[in-house]
Amino acid sequence: MAALPTAAETSPAHPGGASLLHSVIDGKEVTGGTAFASRNPALLDDVVADVRLSDPATLRDACAAARLAQPEWAAVPAPARGQVLGAFGQLVRANKTGLARLITREVGKPYAEALGEVQEVIDTCDFFLGEGRRLYGHTVPSEMPDKQLFTYRVPVGVTAVITAGNFPAAVPSWYLVPALLCGNTVVWKPAEYAATTARALAELAWHAGVPAGALHLVYAEGESTFEGLERALAEGLVDKVGFTGSTAVGRRVAELCGRFLQSPCLELGGKNPMVVAADADLDLAVDAALFSGYGTAGQRCTSLGNVLVHTDVHNEFVRRFADAVRAAPVGDPAGEVLYGPMLDERFASSFERILGWIADHHTVLGSTSVGRITAEAPREGFVGDPAKGLFFHPVLLDGVRADDTVFTEEAFGPIVGVVPYRTLDEAIALANAPGYGLSSAVFTRDPLTAFRFRQGVGAGMVSVNNSTSGAEAHLPFGGNGKSGNGSRQSGVWALDQFTRWQSMNWDFSGGLQKAQMDVVSIDPDPGYRLPAHWTARE
Secondary structure, eight states, X not given: OOXXXXXXXXXXXXXXXXXXXXXXXXXXXXXXXXXXXXXXXXXXXXXXXXXXXXXXXXXXXXHHHHHHHHHHHHHXXXXXXXXXXXXXXXXXXXXXXXXXXXHHHHHOOOHHHHHHXXXXXXXXXXXXXXXXXXXXXXXXXXXSTTEEEEEEEXXXXXXXXXXXXXXXXXHHHHHHHHHHHTTOEEEEEXXXXXXXXXXXXXXXXXXXXXXXXXXXXXXXXXXXXXXXXXXXXXXXXXXXXXXXXXHHHHHHHHHHHHHTTOOOEEEOOOOEEEEEOTTSOHHHHHHXXXXXXXGGGGOSTTOEEXXXXXXXXXXXXXXXXXXXXXXXXXXXXXXXXXXXXXXXXXXXXHHHHHXXXXXXXXXXXXXXXXXXXXXXXXXXXXXXXXXXXXXXXXXXXXXXXXTSHHXXXXXXXXXXXXXXXXXXXXXXXXXXXXXXXXXXXEEOSOHHHHHHHHHHOOOSEEEESSOSOOOOTTSOBOOEETXXXXXXXXXXXXXXXXXXXXXXXXXXXXXXXXXXXSOOOOXXXXXXXXXXXXXXXX
């Protein structure tokens, strides 16, 4: 395997002060490529990194390098691989504040949230450290004498991982850590606008002992990534694809993988519902709706999309929720704010288009205006200078209908709709109607309501009296329908994405025993009945 790259080799500085970042294959930077400026979305004049985006051939070459390195990494005993990933977690912990500050600077996530995201990386490493000693197979009894059956988990081989930038450290760790633990090598294509965070995370992994040949970092834009992945799959250089991003792109990835008989791990978008029952604690429901609807400026796959409120409490809930949204601090993510800017110009432009979904029958609440926060359209209580970044007003829509685009489609921005309902069956039908199935929540004091909602909703994750956002490192994370293909990340369930089951039978009888033919047969006496005097009544 290639030698561990040094910090000097992987972190050259741009003369202007921003990092100059290239793709890294086998510990060596691949020079050249299309220039891309990763900017601080809260302070657009601040260029965090000058990134060089690679061509399709570079991604293909990274997969080829990963293929060559994979057998050697797989030969490292699993407990030792676990120790490497444990060291990775320790390095992340030692750099927690610095990494969180970088996340805040590069993608505009409030610092408190960024700290929580880094903690999730640490938790993931801590969990999989132990799994290095628990990559269990099974000993299975045979139907024949003098024969033993075994099952083993074996690595899939080379994993290509493509991640979004809204969680630039936590989500990649859900792929990288279990994939590496299981003996796979990884080619990671992060979001361009989170390039520096990706480099920082990769450097921590390399310096923890992950060989340079086991983890390759490729910067590329979408079409180059798709073309490079297609080449690598066609040449048999990739065995598993992990993708986190939009449903539209996820469909393309799934179609490409299906062409090569691959089953990708897809974590896609969401239109996550929250049901507020008539007996709900309304203050608690408002707190949860505020955090899950507007945290990270609504740019989470688990962000709240629609609040389904029982008609008996609809007006009071809307009043309290509107007051909370109106009072929430928005602005500079280094401060105490609910949310900061949009992640990147592309998401700001997309959200501008999404605001066109607001219809005449909607009641718009939550802020002094709609759209970009500017001097001409100010936000009361804004923290900082809105002209410096990509800041948008929060939008709360009452009067949303089931046939509205804003009800059915993921918005990926700070906008939440409210829909009234009368019966729990109606609420469940509304929750499932958009066709996504990632996260959901129900607020009630009645266990029967909670369990019936859990039984009826199509989401992969259900919260009771909690927000739609929030994951723990030892629970399965993933969705169904337009939110994913049923694959799960986090916890032991992630192991099924990065290993394949292999069975072995060992016959030591000295002869050829044929399954389903040379089997021991014990014949019962189906006509036997208990003696009548045993069962007769006196």
